[in-house]
Amino acid sequence: MNINVEHQPNCRAVAHVRVPADQVGKERDAIITYFASMVRLPGYRPGKTPKTIVAKRYENEVKDELEKKLISEGLRQAVKSEGLELLNVLAVNDKMYHDTDKSFSFTIEMSLAPKFELPEYTGIPVKLPRIEVTDADVDHDLLHLRENQATYEDVDRDAAIGDVVVLSTTGSVDGQPLDEDAPAHLKEMKENWFLLAEEDDFLPGFYAGLVGIKKDDERSLNLAIADDFKYETLRGKTLTLAAKCLGVKNKAVPELTEEFIKKIGGDEMTMETLRDEVRDAIRRRKEQARDAAKANQVIAHLFEKVEFDLPQEVVNREAQRRTNEIAMRAMQQGISEDELVKQQDEILNSATNQARNNVKVSFILEQIAKKEALEVPGQKVAMALAQIAERQKMPAKKFMAEAQKNGLIDNVRGDLLLQEAMEFLKDKAVVEETDPEPEHCDVHSK
Numbered sequence: 453m454n455i456n457v458e459h460q461p462n463c464r465a466v467a468h469v470r471v472p473a474d475q476v477g478k479e480r481d482a483i484i485t486y487f488a489s490m491v492r493l494p495g496y497r498p499g500k501t502p503k504t505i506v507a508k509r510y511e512n513e514v515k516d517e518l519e520k521k522l523i524s525e526g527l528r529q530a531v532k533s534e535g536l537e538l539l540n541v542l543a544v545n546d547k548m549y550h551d552t553d554k555s556f557s558f559t560i561e562m563s564l565a566p567k568f569e570l571p572e573y574t575g576i577p578v579k580l581p582r583i584e585v586t587d588a589d590v591d592h593d594l595l596h597l598r599e600n601q602a603t604y605e606d607v608d609r610d611a612a613i614g615d616v617v618v619l620s621t622t623g624s625v626d627g628q629p630l631d632e633d634a635p636a637h638l639k640e641m642k643e644n645w646f647l648l649a650e651e652d653d654f655l656p657g658f659y660a661g662l663v664g665i666k667k668d669d670e671r672s673l674n675l676a677i678a679d680d681f682k683y684e685t686l687r688g689k690t691l692t693l694a695a696k697c698l699g700v701k702n703k704a705v706p707e708l709t710e711e712f713i714k715k716i717g718g719d720e721m722t723m724e725t726l727r728d729e730v731r732d733a734i735r736r737r738k739e740q741a742r743d744a745a746k747a748n749q750v751i752a753h754l755f756e757k758v759e760f761d762l763p764q765e766v767v768n769r770e771a772q773r774r775t776n777e778i779a780m781r782a783m784q785q786g787i788s789e790d791e792l793v794k795q796q797d798e799i800l801n802s803a804t805n806q807a808r809n810n811v812k813v814s815f816i817l818e819q820i821a822k823k824e825a826l827e828v829p830g831q832k833v834a835m836a837l838a839q840i841a842e843r844q845k846m847p848a849k850k851f852m853a854e855a856q857k858n859g860l861i862d863n864v865r866g867d868l869l870l871q872e873a874m875e876f877l878k879d880k881a882v883v884e885e886t887d888p889e890p891e892h893c894d895v896h897s898k
Contacts, residue, residue: 453526457534463564463763465536469526473554476522483517519547519556527560537565539763563763570819571757574880578749580742581889585734592896593730594708597716599895604701610664613648616701617662620644621693625686633685633790643698655691662695669697684794738891743878750877754816755809762811770807775799817873818866824876828868836864 454470481503488506489499496502507514523544531538542561549556604616611617623630623638630639637644648659661673673693677686706712713721717729778799779792792799820826837860841851855861 453529455526455530455533457530457536461761463539463566463761464542465534465562465564467526467530467560467562468557469523469530469560470555470557471522471526476518476549476554476556479521480514480518483514483521487514519558522556523558523560526558527562530560536562537567539563539565539766542765563765566760566762566815568758568760568815568819570816570823571754573754573820573877576750576753576877576881577884578746578753578881579884579886580746582885582887583735583738583742584888585731585738589734589891590727590730592893593734594727595705595896597730598705598708598712599703601712601716602703602705605704607700607702608667609700610666611648611662611697611700613650613659613663614703615648616703617646617648617665617697618643618699618701619646619662619695619697621695624692624694625689627692631685633683635683635788635791637786638683638686638691638693645701647703658693662697665695665697665700667697667699671695671697682795683791741891746878746881746883747874750874750881751813755812758816760812760815762808762815767804767807767811770811771800771804774803774807774810778803814870817870817877820876821869821873824873826869826872826876828865828872832868833861833865836868837861840864 453472453475456468458466458468460466484503484507487510488501488503491501491506491510492498493501493505493509496505527538527541530536540563542563545559545561547556547558607615619641620643621641623634623640646654646659646662648662650659652659655675656678657675658673661671661675665671671694673695675691675693677689677691679688681687708723710723713723713726717726782792783789837852837855838848840860841848844851846854855864
């Protein structure tokens with residue numbers, strides 16, 4: 453075969469293949485011989501049908517089978533001769549039989565794995581905080597534990613920061629009800645609870661406007677909406693919320709008494725054992741955070757050291773997967789489909805950028821796994837598949853049958869191999885310990 457491979461950007465290539473007449477004739481004859489041995493035609497014994505009759509009777513089928521075989525062989529030879537790492541065939545085009553020399557030609561569009569030189573990947577320097585768990589850390593987590601058991605008691609006084617206000621509201625702009633595109637919760641709310649805080653997590657000025665309100669009070673809150681507000685129809689306008697207070701509640705956090713300790717931990721729990729359990733939980737949490745920071749620094753180091761083209765088809769698939777995840781989470785949070793459509797460009801750009809990073813990391817880890825001859829134990833693959841089957845609530849036998857058909861087993865094995873490569877890199881990293889860092893808390897300042 454005459455094969456010429458043309459490399460293109462984004463890890464694409466086009467193989468131009470021309471099969472000489474003698475090979476075309478040889479393959480065609482072999483296919484006709486096979487058909488003759490299998491077909492049954494009236495007047496002929498099985499396997500004795502003349503080839504000329506078979507060739508004429510099954511002309512289209514022979515042609516289809518011949519092209520499949522020639523294209524398959526052309527692809528195999530192109531991959532072998534050029535040392536290509538084929539991801540998938542995108543298209544087969546320009547199929548032609550040439551009358552001049554009876555040859556057959558075609559082109560194959562391919563998506564290839566990127567080629568790049570791995571940088572030095574052992575001994576990557578990382579800086580990680582030393583793990584320490586102080587009494588203050590334990591006290592802070594115990595405070596969260598107590599707050600999770602908090603109750604809210606009605607109080608007959610003005611609302612203050614830290615109180616809960618129960619409200620019903622109706623929204624308007626310039627004295628007119630909000631239009632259909634506005635979010636439902638801004639049009640009207642009934643008996644909603646709001647925990648007043650220093651920083652607004654609802655609308656700027658909303659919490660401050662409720663300080664001092666009492667039960668049965670009515671207030672008109674005029675809130676200036678920013679120009680970058682996520683709901684376009686309200687940008688730059690003043691939203692008026694007519695609010696009626698249905699009650700003020702004080703957050704009552706239980707004391708860390710012996711009764712409370714036994715309530716949450718059982719009769720055997722004491723202050724000492726509770727603090728020990730909390731201390732162990734904090735240490736595990738800090739170890740997980742340290743491990744994640746280690747992985748992030750290793751990946752960031754490799755990102756800076758190597759650059760290469762990515763297969764666009766792979767990036768597109770990953771971007772679509774991430775877009776679906778973002779949309780699903782948004783809908784679970786109550787964002788409407790119409791609002792998602794308005795944000796689709798922003799969502800797609802974010803998903804595509806993250807997809808490119810994910811795909812790049814995957815190829816780097818894959819090459820490291822190959823170079824280090826890393827393998828995934830069969831037992832680990834089986835355990836991962838069993839966990840998926842359990843999550844999907846499918847019988848193991850049925851799940852495994854489907855997993856073999858749809859390629860899930862290979863996908864799981866591939867994901868686990870990337871994890872093995874990541875663990876290898878972390879084990880080989882050189883750690884410089886730094887002073888402990890305080891954990892971030894959205895609720896309390898430490």
